[in-house]
Amino acid sequence: MNSAREDYLVGCAAGGSGDRVDAAAPVVATLIKRNRPAALIFENLAERTLALAQLAKRANPNAGYEPLLDEELRPILGDCLRHGITIVSNFGAANPRGAAAHILRLAAELGLPRPRVAVVEGDDLSNPQGEALLRPFLPPEYAGRAFVSANAYQGAIPIAEALNGGAQVVVTGRVADPSLTLGPALAHFGWARDDWDRLAGATMAGHLLECGAQATGGYFADPGFKDVPDLPRVGYPIAEIGADGSCVLTKPHDTGGLVDVRTVKEQLLYEVHDPAAYITPDVVADITAAEVSQVAAHRVRLSGVRGHPRTPTLKALAFFEGGWLGEAEISYAGRNAEARARLAMDVVRSRMGSGIKLRFDLIGVLSIHGDDEGSMLDAHAPGDARDVRLRVAVKHDDSREIDRMLREVYSLWLCGPAGGGGVRTSKRLRLSSAACLVPREGAPARWRFVE
């Protein structure tokens, strides 16, 4: 435990699996320059990433962790270990021990002293006992679906315990994204576990960090309205967390991007529902009285976050076999293109019959704002678009029905309206997800060092 009054720095180098692997170096360089206690986090698990990792682990017991782990860590592992920068990440995914072993191999390969690597476990509910625990809490429509995997969202406490136990790197599976930040802050400041306001403040700092560049000008630019300098070199966020749980959000020197009240406010509410009750495993955060203010260029303060006692449950996300998804596209361009694309749509609809639900998009006319039922496209008066791509999508448990649709679009090349080109088709298995709440006792977290 450290009762230091000075700020604690947490930098974020990834906001999802497959995010940029060159993001970490500028963040780490800034943390080193600031020469203060610091942590580096990588957030690598979107909702469905973990289910895909579970399937990868089934195919190969050594897999199932972040595929880009090596590329994320190789450029910065030595610098972090030399300068005492803690690394915390959910890149363990379905296989935290596999990821930990990989980190130890990487450190040896780089000629570094063997780091103390801890794993946080207890989130994985993919076995039959886990399924039995979850079934009573799941929506009834999943009763007949084949169970694939499930994970409970763990919190910051096991991360903080591992760090206080001496870990230099903490590898987790599913934890709530903001807990990756609260964990090291909790270990550093030694806050009481029921110091709800401070826990909530650092949780919202973690929320600002968890999507990487989304707080620093990514997912934000709207040319002429919200301009972002040097977006190709956007810098990833760093939070300076104070002993009171408030924070200043900033970004590395010599990077592109933007930190202002607009970027921070957009990220503060991102994926939040009731702003009076943002629920994590650690605390219930309330941002209704929060204040966001610019204190200097690329420096924004978040204060006034309040906290309420944590809930007696944990969120769990379960995945089920979701049948097949088929997608096929063909393009029409030039004079009367929209009419030809609409005729192609009618041909496919007629050939497939009314017994199967299809989604149609006319890309270039109306597509992503439309709904699966097609009511928005039906209400859209035909026009004279000149560059239109027809997309047909279907889901079905029987892969032969998918194949039938793909062939109907393929045959438009020969049997459809004039000038159709560029047919592409794809077919893949899907996973369906369902969230539920389970008693905390059902998924107790534990941590251990990896030998």
Add this chain to the structure above:
Amino acid sequence: MRLPLHRIAHSRAGDKGNHSNISLFAYQPEYFGLLIEQVTEERVAALFAARRPTSVRRYLLPNLHGMNFVLENALDGGVNDSLNLDMHGKSLSFLLLGLEVTVPDALVLRNHDGNVETISRLCR
């Protein structure tokens, strides 16, 4: 003057399962009042009717000159079940920004050509 929300406010959409949340922030504090008056739950529900949300709820954040809309079951099943190319509903923020609002003339800023100046340009 009738203007699309896009001229006076910014927005971001996020998803949790089949639920969408869409935040909306006034570029200038003076616009927040008209957002409260005109960007109501009823109007947003009508705008997103094709998505058949089971509920539309608005939460106000006066300190941030912002509000948060939560549209339950509006994503055709969400990221793992929807047939939409945008399975997260990330583009829905710009559907909201197409909503028209009435801006009092006293709050409309014009440039030297007499055209309506975009607010974001003024606050750069």
